[in-house]
Amino acid sequence: MLIPDAYSADCPTRQVLDRVADKWAVLLLGLLSREPMRFNRLRRTVEGLSQKVLAQTLRSLERDGLVTRSVFPTVPVTVEYAITPLGMTLAQTVDQLRIWAETHMPEVAACQRRYDAARAEAA
Amino acid sequence: MLIPDAYSADCPTRQVLDRVADKWAVLLLGLLSREPMRFNRLRRTVEGLSQKVLAQTLRSLERDGLVTRSVFPTVPVTVEYAITPLGMTLAQTVDQLRIWAETHMPEVAACQRRYDAARAEAA
């Protein structure tokens, strides 16, 4: 399925994969694909995501041109993050993963139980 | 795009995301979607993947029911990994990511250069 070159360390495809393989980035992209949001709102919405990692992830997404960062000079300052057209194309692609997850999660969970049961019995 | 529940820690969707967000798992799934392979062949093919992590990842994939592990009692022993029908559906979904990467990688790279240039100039 994947082209052979993707398995050498310097393949561009693998560089992209490094970014997409970031759980938080995927989650944030999904959120922002629905509506722009502010920093603390994102922080409160995504459970288990620290403010440090949130800031890092948002910076990466901005650097990749997937989201924009807009500062409004209110008091106190307001910062809004929004998805870009480019980011939207990725969000749509990644959304297929969510659909797969919803469809096949029960089967995966069943496989895990079977695997664990077999190992417990062997021991 | 993503459903609200996906942002709580105990959502099934997020559990699946944890697995998909594994670069090596994605790479291995892509390889095995083409043909069954043996341990050392996978090891040699995927550059930068240590044998320890390879073993771990293959065990996870097997536990999730995405690949099968077949032992042939030859001397020395032969172990072959093959993708399952379930794994194949995920591989096809994930392959969309590769297509996105190939299509948009140049644009992402351009955005990165612009971002880095802007920051360098500011400093």
Place this chain on the structure above:
DNA sequence: CTGAATCCTACCGGATACTG
């Protein structure tokens, strides 16, 4: 509110050696 800076720890993962 939106971060950046510091400190500190847990865990990931590499290297190596050993086994069936």
Place this chain on the structure above:
DNA sequence: CAGTATCCGGTAGGATTCAG
């Protein structure tokens, strides 16, 4: 060949504090 076990260093990331 196909792993497991052990050791060990680097680093991601949590907690906390401070700033604009």
